[in-house]
Amino acid sequence: MHRLLRGDMLPLPSNLVSRHLVVSSLPSLPPAPFPLRREAHLWYIVPNELEDASLLQDYMKLLSPCEKENVLSIKGEALKKCAILSRVLVRTTLSRYTDCKVNPRLFKFRKNRFGKPEVEHQNGCLWVPPSLQFNISHTSSMIACGVTVDVPIGIDIEEKRRKPVNNILSLAHRYFSPYEVQYLASFMDPESRQSEFLRLWTLKEAYVKALGRGFSGAPFRDFTIRFENSTDSVVPERPKSEEFRIMIDTASDSVNLTANWQFALVELCGSHLAAICMEKDENMPGTEQEFLKLKVWKTLPFVEDKCMSQTDAVINISGLC
Amino acid sequence: MASVTGTAISISARPSRRSLQVFNGLSVVKSVSFAGQRKSIPSIRSHPATSRFRVSCAAKPETLAKVCNIVKKQLALPENATVAGHSKFADLGADSLDTVEVVMGLEEAFGITVEEDSAQSIVTVQDAADLIEDLVCAKSA
Numbered sequence: 001m002h003r004l005l006r007g008d009m010l011p012l013p014s015n016l017v018s019r020h021l022v023v024s025s026l027p028s029l030p031p032a033p034f035p036l037r038r039e040a041h042l043w044y045i046v047p048n049e050l051e052d053a054s055l056l057q058d059y060m061k062l063l064s065p066c067e068k069e070n071v072l073s074i075k076g077e078a079l080k081k082c083a084i085l086s087r088v089l090v091r092t093t094l095s096r097y098t099d100c101k102v103n104p105r106l107f108k109f110r111k112n113r114f115g116k117p118e119v120e121h122q123n124g125c126l127w128v129p130p131s132l133q134f135n136i137s138h139t140s141s142m143i144a145c146g147v148t149v150d151v152p153i154g155i156d157i158e159e160k161r162r163k164p165v166n167n168i169l170s171l172a173h174r175y176f177s178p179y180e181v182q183y184l185a186s187f188m189d190p191e192s193r194q195s196e197f198l199r200l201w202t203l204k205e206a207y208v209k210a211l212g213r214g215f216s217g218a219p220f221r222d223f224t225i226r227f228e229n230s231t232d233s234v235v236p237e238r239p240k241s242e243e244f245r246i247m248i249d250t251a252s253d254s255v256n257l258t259a260n261w262q263f264a265l266v267e268l269c270g271s272h273l274a275a276i277c278m279e280k281d282e283n284m285p286g287t288e289q290e291f292l293k294l295k296v297w298k299t300l301p302f303v304e305d306k307c308m309s310q311t312d313a314v315i316n317i318s319g320l321c
Numbered sequence: 322m323a324s325v326t327g328t329a330i331s332i333s334a335r336p337s338r339r340s341l342q343v344f345n346g347l348s349v350v351k352s353v354s355f356a357g358q359r360k361s362i363p364s365i366r367s368h369p370a371t372s373r374f375r376v377s378c379a380a381k382p383e384t385l386a387k388v389c390n391i392v393k394k395q396l397a398l399p400e401n402a403t404v405a406g407h408s409k410f411a412d413l414g415a416d417s418l419d420t421v422e423v424v425m426g427l428e429e430a431f432g433i434t435v436e437e438d439s440a441q442s443i444v445t446v447q448d449a450a451d452l453i454e455d456l457v458c459a460k461s462a
Contacts, residue, residue, distance in 0.1 A: 074412055140414060158418070165395050165422050174425050205417060215417070216437035 029104075030305060032096035035149050039293040040276050042155065043093045044144040044268065045085050047078075050300060056081060059088045059301070062105045078140065085143050090136055092301040093145045094119065097132055104301075116212035135209050142272050151279035154210025156202040158273050160195075168197045176200065177224040179249075199317070200225055202275035203246060203263055210277040213256055223257050224249040227318070245290060246318050264292050264319030270312075276319075291321040380450035384457070388427065388450040395419070395426040406447035423449070431457055 035041045050056065060068060067087050074080045091104035108120040119132065131150045137157045138144065146155035164171055168190075172181045180200055187193040203225045208218045229244040246265060250257035260280045268274050278292060296308040308314050380388070389404045396419055398404065404413065410420060420443075424435050427449065433456040443449050 076412065076414070079412060079414055139416065162418070164418065165397060166425055171422070171425060174428075175421060201418060214441060216441050219437050 028100045029092055029096050029301065031099045034097060035147060035295070036293065037149075037281055038262075038278075038291075039148070039295065040153055040264070040278055041147040042144055042274065042276065042294060042296045043089060043147070043299050044142055044157075044296070045089050045299060045301075046142055046269075047081055047085055048141065050081070050085070055303070056084060059084050062091055063087050064105075064108070082138060082140065082143065086136060086138055088301055089143050089145045089299070090134065092299075093147060094132065094134065097147065112212055114212055114214040114217055116209070116214075137205075137209075137274075139272065142268070144274060146276055148278050151281065152210050152212060154206040154208065154212075154277045156205035156209065156275045157268070158198055158202050160198070160267065160271055160273050162198060163194060164197070168193050172197065175220045176204075177221050179224045179226060183226065198273055199265060199275075202273050203265060203277070206263065206275035206277035207248065207261060210261060210279070211256070211258070218257055222251065222254065225263075244318055262290065262292055262319065264294055265317040266294065266296075266320065267315040267317060268296070268308075268313060270315075273317075292319060293321050380447070380454040384454050385447065385450040387430065388453060389446060391426045391430055392423055392446055392449070395423045404446060406445065406450065408446045409444055410446070410449075411444075427453055433457060433460060 032041070060071070063071065063084065071080055071083045071087075074083055088104070090109075091107055094107055095102055095104040109117055110120040111117055117134075117136070119134075133148045133151065133153050135146050135153050135155050136144065137146075137155045139157055139159050139162075141159060142157055144155060144157050146153045169181065169185060172184050176184070184193055184196055184200070187196055204220050204223070207223065207225070208215060208220070211218050226247050226249065227244040228247045246263035248259050248261060248263070250259045260282065261277050262280050264276045266274050266276075276292070276294065294309065294314070296314045298306045298308050298313070385406055389406075389408075392398075392408075392410075392413070393402060393404050396413055396415055398413065402413075410423070415423065420440070424440050427433075428435055431453050433453065435452065435456065439452055443452060
């Protein structure tokens with residue numbers, strides 16, 4: 001399919017007529033149905049699986065002039081590739097939700113006043129559902145894009161085996177809340193402590209990104225992520241059962257740090273942690289609010305999409321129905 | 322994540338120095354920018370070694386060298402990797418966890434504390450070194 005892409009691609013057009021030609025000659029992506037209420041969609045790319053340099057060149061053609069400039073200024077092939085794939089993932093993912101009526105190349109983006117990227121809606125023939133929300137995250141080995149409808153979303157992915165350079169408790173003392181430090185300190189085994197640190201880290205990142213106020217707008221130490229199970233222990237310790245809920249505590253007088261958010265934490269492909277944070281739907285009955293639904297696809301845009309939900313590639317750690 | 326939160330790459334490219342780039346056959350002169358979010362205010366600094374007008378408190382060479390070493394160590398870069406003032410953290414493959422690790426490493430090495438909002442404006446290693454210099458100066462003042 002990517003050969004089709006290469007064969008029919010024309011250089012970036014400068015007039016409306018040739019733009020029209022390019023739009024109709026691009027192969028279309030399979031459309032995706034909107035996420036339901038309390039449902040998040042996650043699309044991910046594994047950069048190592050893309051070995052075709054010509055496909056990467058074709059992907060470049062989907063980027064805006066500004067994005068291309070940025071990619072060209074990056075040194076290092078791996079980082080360049082990651083940057084291209086990041087933009088391609090966002091653009092193609094969003095395109096799917098427009099019933100593929102909107103060419104991936106045509107999206108415009110801007111940042112909100114705190115720096116969170118969002119789609120810039122324009123008047124005219126470009127149709128973008130205004131209720132679509134997205135958030136990107138990447139590691140060197142995976143790039144992910146989360147999508148929701150109506151409610152803000154934040155995602156964060158990390159390699160499961162990532163080992164911080166600094167001492168975990170030092171990092172926690174510096175950046176996390178006192179409760180979280182105590183929680184981490186309760187793990188004697190370094191591997192468990194490392195694993196719990198990453199879980200907290202990804203969840204906290206996902207929250208801050210969902211809030212969209214920037215790292216300084218939601219300092220990590222000003223909110224607590226904790227894992228709660230039915231025994232409802234007050235003392236920070238590992239949940240006794242395998243099933244636990246992810247809770248967030250913020251200071252009651254905090255204006256910016258809201259607590260009406262729900263979380264999910266999954267293991268992807270046995271190698272990555274993915275944290276998803278989306279705003280709670282206040283209209284839903286109490287208990288139904290606690291879990292979110294997640295659909296996951298692995299993609300190499302224009303080449304292959306694979307639904308990974310209900311497979312071993314997506315393992316619920318907490319938060320999913 | 323490359324920057325502390327949010328974007329993997331900056332969508333609105335912010336050039337940090339004058340450069341002539343050729344793009345699609347057009348020459349584009351980029352303007353010099355002083356990274357508007359910087360906390361340091363323009364000041365004339367009298368320095369025994371190099372007394373010249375500086376628009377912002379630039380880091381001493383030894384500070385920059387120390388910062389480069391710490392960055393290299395914190396990001397676990399190979400020995401032969403180039404880390405210089407103009408290196409962008411994003412280009413070094415630093416994501417948000419890397420960034421806080423670097424900041425913590427710098428804080429410990431220089432005995433200072435970096436506020437979250439200052440850390441957010443750091444794009445290059447030079448930015449980090451300049452900020453460190455400011456903080457070290459403020460601490461000893």
